[in-house]
Amino acid sequence: MSQEILNLTCKQLRDSIAKGDVKSSDAVSAVFERIEKYDTRIGAFLSTFKTEALTQAGKVDEKIAKGQSVGALAGVPIAVKDNMCTTFGPTSCASKILENFHSPYNATVIEKLLAADAVIIGKTNLDEFAMGSSTENSGLKKTVNPWDKDRVPGGSSGGSAAAVAAQMCFAAMGSDTGGSIRQPASFCGVAGLKPTYGRVSRYGLVAYGSSLDQIGPLTKNIEDCALMLNVIAGHDEKDSTSVDETTAFLCDFLSGANKEVKDLKIAVVPQLFEGADEQVIQSIKDAIEVYKKLGAQIIEIQMPHFEYAIAAYYLIATAEASSNLARYDGVHYGHRTKNAGDYIEVYTKSRAEAFGTEVKRRIMLGTYALSSGYYDAYYLKALKVRNLIRGDFTAAFEKTDCIIMPTSPTTAFKIGEKTADPLQMYLADVYTIAANLAGIPAISIPCGFDKNNLPIGLQIIAPAFGEKKLLQIARMFESQTDFHKKNPQL
Amino acid sequence: MTDSDYKIIVGLEIHVQLATRTKMFCGCELAFAEDPNSRVCPTCLGLPGALPVMNAQAVEFAILTATALNCKIAEFTKWDRKSYYYPDLPKNYQISQYDLPIGSNGFIEIPLSDGQTKKIRILRVHLEEDAGKNVHTSGNFSQVDLNRAGTPLLEIVTEPDMNSAEEVRALAIELQRIVRFLGVSQADMQKGHMRFEPNVNLHIERGGSTSKTPITEVKNLNSFKALEKSVAFEAVRQFDEFLDTGICLQSGNKKTFGWDDVKEVTVLQREKEEAHDYRYFPDPDLVPVVVNEEWLERIKTKLCELPLKMQSRFISEYGLSDYDAGVLTTDKEMAKYFDDTVKTGADAKRVCNLITQTGIKIANEKGCGVAQLGIEPTRLAALAKITDDGKISATAAVTVFEKMLESKDSPDKIAQQLDLLQRSDEGELEKIVDEVITANAQAVEDVKSGGKKSKKAHGFLMGQVMQKSKGKANPQIVAKILGSKLGS
Incomplete structure (x- = not known):
């Protein structure tokens, strides 16, 4: 029974619970059985809320028994990346500096999940403050890839991706600043959607690169992505950068998710196939064939400024990070050094003691980029590059409905393989970063396995607020393939 | 050498607390002297994940004031982060406006003691959030009260157009009247609603050439008296220092002073201007502000006679x-x-x-x-x-x-x-006057003599009439009757 439940998608589970065929409390128990059995090895969760989750599940079951109406995620066990504020459990960002921080408020996304009657079962591991591509930068825990425990789950939403892949939840929330939802989704063989910047409220998401950060779901399939987006999308008056409905008409992403896009045009960027693993390229080529069979027209385009995306990203994101992370100073909350002689030392020592190496590296990079005398050459220039990349996309979308490319140049790499060389690690984001710079939606879906049986991800990028069509295009591929149905042997 | 040999040059930076209902970027109500940290929320506490949302009323107040100060209003403006570490600054950056202030290139007219007015140019007017307060009570620690954190402040910067402590004071008072007339600030000095930071130096004429003394900035003055006295004090101090050392203005030798309210002297805080790098950059959490014609016109309807x-x-x-x-x-x-x-x-x-x-x-x-x-x-x-x-x-x-x-x-x-109407009936009053004349022969004589005592005696007789009428006699009429009777 419990494995049957675990094999359900969010949508299936929600409908079964709503019909009374499955009890939410059974789903929660099944998930915790799994967590208790496997998470000591996977390490996806930083904190879990079994008692609270069972209570919440009981409430949902009771509502249903009484015939009351229930929300779109009624009784569905969901995991949340530990950089979203919750009034329950710590909000650590996988950093020692916030290890014991408890938020007095819920992120808007959390409020929306709860309003949809979801059951939040725990908070997942990440690279400290979402800075990284392997979750190895977590200051608190190691997470491994469920497909191969010697390999990384990707990052920074590695805990969320691993939890979904290992069936320790039915869907998870991640955040994506330069690929942090899509790349771990790709490495763990699940679907991961980064919505348009402004589509989902950032209120309560602990900021890394504010102009790039966006919350999105990691799920078992496309339909679940649509369901989750339905729940979390929308204007929030607490987030000035969230778009109101006059700009982005809020649609039902779920209805018509199975509809095929007519006269579909898909663009590929030949220059981008250089540098990716052969097996990755082969899987993308196979995917192109699938679309061709469905009647799609494949066109080739140029993205002249794409190659500058990484450079621009690591200036803009780190500049914003250096400012966003200034508040973790040991004065008001979080880790405070025990060895301060004066208030300046409260700052310097607290930060030196509690931030990890990668966070320090990025704070220094960003501080440098914003410094007087360097601002124009670095930060301002990066903003100009960002505009050029936006222009590349605008030009491309005049000719095509979407662009496809790999999510990552490689499949999941070995733990420790790239930690010694930060630049190598940064280059792992080469395909994902541009969508963040342009603020447009992109999804990663499973499209194959390499010879080590490691998942490969197909990335589809669409114009701003084009999530509905993006999901339909992704679903077209999914309907023809079984990659998303495969589960790792734990 | 005398005072007339130097000219004092003063520019002023003024912070005015706006009388909005809520803070600059969150919904906390503004409050004075509440319990520490009782008017706070995740945003003004700078908690992880919290975001600012612009208070449109503060922007309107700023535009209204800048318009009254004859400024050019920016059609497009934005918010910038100013980074520095201090315990009363919860995010360790302040949301302010850097290169696109809401108002610029204006002027304020101030009244001078001779009845003339003088135009002082306004360099810029911009909005920013206030910091909290560090509280030093006792012991080996400080406490932080963040009730004030996030309060909307209007920063007004003048050109160095003032040439005396009196002019500086006049500007401060005039600005207080203006913001009160506009209803954008209570401008209550006791509550710190206005804070001043004058920049002062001297142009000294000697042997046909002009020497300029190093600029000093006096920080955080919160009364007109302190403002005026500190500027006057600085002028004298700088002049003496110049005679002593001969040091002239050059880049990097600006000094920062505080004001000792009790001793009424300026106190050196920083010898050399620190090379502060605030690392300004546009705040990605806020969207730019576009001031369109329609909005501007609507705001301008709130202008009044200044x-x-x-x-x-x-x-x-x-x-x-x-x-x-x-x-x-x-x-x-x-x-x-x-x-x-x-x-x-x-x-x-x-x-x-x-x-x-x-x-x-x-x-x-x-x-x-x-x-x-x-x-x-x-x-x-x-x-x-x-x-x-x-x-x-x-x-x-x-x-x-x-x-x-x-x-x-x-x-x-x-x-x-209340029986307060004055008696103006001449017949009635004449009777009283006659009685008084009869009863005070000596005084009548004195008046008639026209000598030294005349005026005093006249006053005495007037007083007697007023007393008899219980204060209700119309003094003008009494004076007239007395005059005609005594020929005075």
């Missing part, structure tokens, strides 16, 4: 003294009350006296404004008229004024009820 203009109108139209006009225009409601009363036809000087001598005193006792005493302009005008007509004395007018606070009867009727 105090200095009103003051000179009171002088030119109503013949008031500069002093009286100045007192009346310290408060917009009072000025308007006066204006409205005079416009019903009452004598301006009489109304002015009623307001400034009686009204303000009563209003202060009641803790409200003169205009809020509940006496409509038409009724105040009526009181002025019966006083002017000699129906009641100026002293009686005060009593009637007080009674009018509780009675809706006309001033005339109130005077009757």
Whole structure:
């Protein structure tokens, strides 16, 4: 029974619970059985809320028994990346500096999940403050890839991706600043959607690169992505950068998710196939064939400024990070050094003691980029590059409905393989970063396995607020393939 | 060398706390002297994940003020982060405006003691959030109160156009009147609603050439007195220092001083201007502000006649003294009350006296404004008229004024009820005068003698008549009768 439940998608589970065929409390128990059995090895969760989750599940079951109406995620066990504020459990960002921080408020996304009657079962591991591509930068825990425990789950939403892949939840929330939802989704063989910047409220998401950060779901399939987006999308008056409905008409992403896009045009960027693993390229080529069979027209385009995306990203994101992370100073909350002689030392020592190496590296990079005398050459220039990349996309979308490319140049790499060389690690984001710079939606879906049986991800990028069509295009591929149905042997 | 050998140059930076209902970027209500950290939320506490949302009212207040200060209003402006570490700054950056202030290139006209006015150029006007407060009580620690954190502040920066401590004070007072007239700030000095930071140096003429002394900035002054005295003190201190050392202004030798309110001296805080790098960059959490024509026009409808203009109108139209006009225009409601009363036809000087001598005193006792005493302009005008007509004395007018606070009867009727109407019946008064003349032969002699004692004796006789009439005799008529009887 419990494995049957675990094999359900969010949508299936929600409908079964709503019909009374499955009890939410059974789903929660099944998930915790799994967590208790496997998470000591996977390490996806930083904190879990079994008692609270069972209570919440009981409430949902009771509502249903009484015939009351229930929300779109009624009784569905969901995991949340530990950089979203919750009034329950710590909000650590996988950093020692916030290890014991408890938020007095819920992120808007959390409020929306709860309003949809979801059951939040725990908070997942990440690279400290979402800075990284392997979750190895977590200051608190190691997470491994469920497909191969010697390999990384990707990052920074590695805990969320691993939890979904290992069936320790039915869907998870991640955040994506330069690929942090899509790349771990790709490495763990699940679907991961980064919505348009402004589509989902950032209120309560602990900021890394504010102009790039966006919350999105990691799920078992496309339909679940649509369901989750339905729940979390929308204007929030607490987030000035969230778009109101006059700009982005809020649609039902779920209805018509199975509809095929007519006269579909898909663009590929030949220059981008250089540098990716052969097996990755082969899987993308196979995917192109699938679309061709469905009647799609494949066109080739140029993205002249794409190659500058990484450079621009690591200036803009780190500049914003250096400012966003200034508040973790040991004065008001979080880790405070025990060895301060004066208030300046409260700052310097607290930060030196509690931030990890990668966070320090990025704070220094960003501080440098914003410094007087360097601002124009670095930060301002990066903003100009960002505009050029936006222009590349605008030009491309005049000719095509979407662009496809790999999510990552490689499949999941070995733990420790790239930690010694930060630049190598940064280059792992080469395909994902541009969508963040342009603020447009992109999804990663499973499209194959390499010879080590490691998942490969197909990335589809669409114009701003084009999530509905993006999901339909992704679903077209999914309907023809079984990659998303495969589960790792734990 | 004498004072006249140097010229003092002062520019001023002023922070004005805006009287919005809520803070600059969150929904916390502004409050003074509440329990520490009781008016806070995730946003003004700078908690992880919290985001700022612009207070549109603060922006409107800023635009209104900048317009009144004759500034060019930015059509497009934005928010920038100014980074520095200090315990009262929860995010360790302050949201401010860097290269696109909401207003720029304006001027303010200030009144000078000789009745002239002077234009002081305004460099920029921008909005920012205030920090909290570090509280040092006792022991080896400090505490932080963040109630003030996030309060909207308007920063106004002038060009160095002021040339005396008096001018600096005049500007500060004029600005206080303006923001109060506009209703954008209570500008209560006691509550720190206005804080000043003058930049001072001297141009010293010697041997046909001009030497400039190093600029000093005096930080965080919160009274007009401290402002004026610190500038005056700096002028003398800099002059003495120059005579001592001969050091001139050069880049990097700006000093920062504090003001000791008790000793009334400036105190050196920082010798050399630190190479502060605030690492300004646009705040990605906020969207830019576009000030379109329609919005601007709507804001401009809230502009009103400014105090200095009103003051000179009171002088030119109503013949008031500069002093009286100045007192009346310290408060917009009072000025308007006066204006409205005079416009019903009452004598301006009489109304002015009623307001400034009686009204303000009563209003202060009641803790409200003169205009809020509940006496409509038409009724105040009526009181002025019966006083002017000699129906009641100026002293009686005060009593009637007080009674009018509780009675809706006309001033005339109130005077009757209180038996305050003056006797102007010449026949009746003549009888009293005759009695007094008969009873005071010596005084009558003194008046008639026209000598030294004449004036005093005349006053004595007047007093006797007033006493006999129980203060109700119309003094003008009594004087007339006395004059005709004694030939004085």
